[in-house]
Amino acid sequence: MKIKLGGYGILKNYVGPPENAREIELPQAKSLKDILQEMGIPDGMVMLISVNDEQKNLDYVPQEGDEIKLVPPVSGG
């Protein structure tokens, strides 16, 4: 199963920007939380997850062809 993973702000350093998203092959279904952990993205770096333009959380299990965008935390004013 293949998915595309892109990130904004500081997350670009981990997965590339959305326009140049990283394609990832998943041998088995797993949650986004597990995927991000395996990629070494620290806890707390992802505040918002958009999957095919719909908001999801870290428990979401990606499906074939998903385009996932990761957004870091906002600065609070």
Added chain:
Amino acid sequence: MFAYGGKVLRINLSTGQITVKNLDEKLVRDYLGGRGFAARILYDELKPGLDPLGPDNKIVVASGPLSGLFVPGAGKITFAAKSPATNSYGDSNMGGMLAAEIKYAGYDVLIIEGKANRPSYIYINNDRVEIREAGQYWGQGAITTEKMLKDDLGDQFQMAVIGPAGENLIKFACISHDFGRQAGRTGIGAVMGSKNLKAIALRGSKSLKIANPKLLKTLTGDIITQCQKHPALKLWLNQGTASVTVWSNEQGSFPTRNFQSGYFEGYKNISGDVMLKETIVTNKACFGCPMACGKYARTKKNNRTYYVEGPEYETAAMIGGDCAIGNITDLTYANWLCDELGIDTISGGSVVAFAMECYEKGIITDKDTDGIKLKFGDIESFEKILRKIAYREGIGAILAEGVKIASEKFGQGSDKFAMQVKGLEISGYESRKAPAMMLAYMTCDIGAHHNRAWAITHDIAVGRDKIEGKAQRVIELQHIRPVFDMIGCCRLQWVELDLSLEYYPQALAAATGLNYSLDDLLKCSERVWNLSRLFLIRESKNFGRHVDYPPARFYEEKVKNGPTRDSIAKKQDIDKLLDEYYRLRGWDENGKPTPAKLKELGLL
């Protein structure tokens, strides 16, 4: 001069003299606008050692070259003066409509000098400038005053007003505008009060000349497209900055009970989601902004309905967490109270939290508080003490000085938990396990404020215990973020919607015809940073690296609970951070800019 109003309006409230001069081209070249103009003018014109609340202090109100243009976010204006909170350079940045209005009136900068002999307000309608009597507004709340002025002068006027806190010289009094936007930090509202100046009412109907309107229009279109396709835009439209409350608690960085903890057990009751369900009435945007992060809210308290913009994240942190006000009705009401009294919610929350802890520890008692039983989480005692502060009644007169001076008066070791740096209360991030964020607070030029370098995500990304490399990132942010305050633009499109920084020099060139690279802009920002440091050195009786130290709580007490429980900063790490920071800045071991650095920046 393209995009600039081209004029400096100077008003002397003592003599009534009003003068208009052309904007100096060298000032434009080296300092761009906004905070850059303010720092240079105040450094040059203020006599060292003057009383910030005396007639010799001056208030500079400065827009930027992009203010009022059709670039998204170009609605920012700077209010600056010698700060009564820090006794050094102070500024605060405000959104809303005022930045555009001052430009349309033909001015980039307003300099207010002297002291009126009675309550007054400044009336500016393009070229018509008057100092008018404000007796009918004096004593009124800030929200009420703005409404009265709108009724009297017309909706097309934009106002900057103070509430009772400003009139009574509370050192964390803010300036309010547009029923919910504030120049909140460093007590510039008290400087207005010290001048008997209740308000500034502005109306402008002139146009601005743009160097390359076609290019600016194209760039603006690109910027809007970029912003609209970002998935976080919806979050901003829904919740604004309040969307960070949940995340901040999950990271253990939410100041709670006067920074005893970084996790507030009631945070889910004051989150952006709860606001969305219970209090938000509509979105509110600053001039030309597609993000509309302002959330206009309604709450009922004691059979009365209150309308207020907020609470923003910082208010949720400093009143919600730090004073433990754990439900959205009380928090929204507390926000309204601060706005109407004209108190900065960040410092106001911190001061009340400090008083609550002093009471809890027996450092102050019923005798001191006139019977008010100060208790974390209690909105009634919060309100009573806040009103005492705003009117300088009883213990309120001591607390009105801010936590630094109040702790010196209360003694008994309370200075260790007076959460401030340089006299300014720390804003909404617990930082014992976030060295970059702590260093950002320690070294911020106006005192402990987050907006110069919001570095906590860097801590999380590279390791929260790591010290190495943190100073470098803090300095980068301290140069990038104030550029926005100089060009008169909001930074949120960049920091939250990932807009490329490269858009800004392009927009600046299209608007003004001035060709600056991004590096040139950052150099201007570094110049201002060093200039404000020189201001601090000039005003300090005993300058040294101690001025950059955090409160002892950060390195003597562990975080009490939550995800960062038992965290503590090590003193040797604090020194290591400072050593690295000074070295990278080209400052000596005591934090003074070296002659070589000043020469490089054209300051020597």
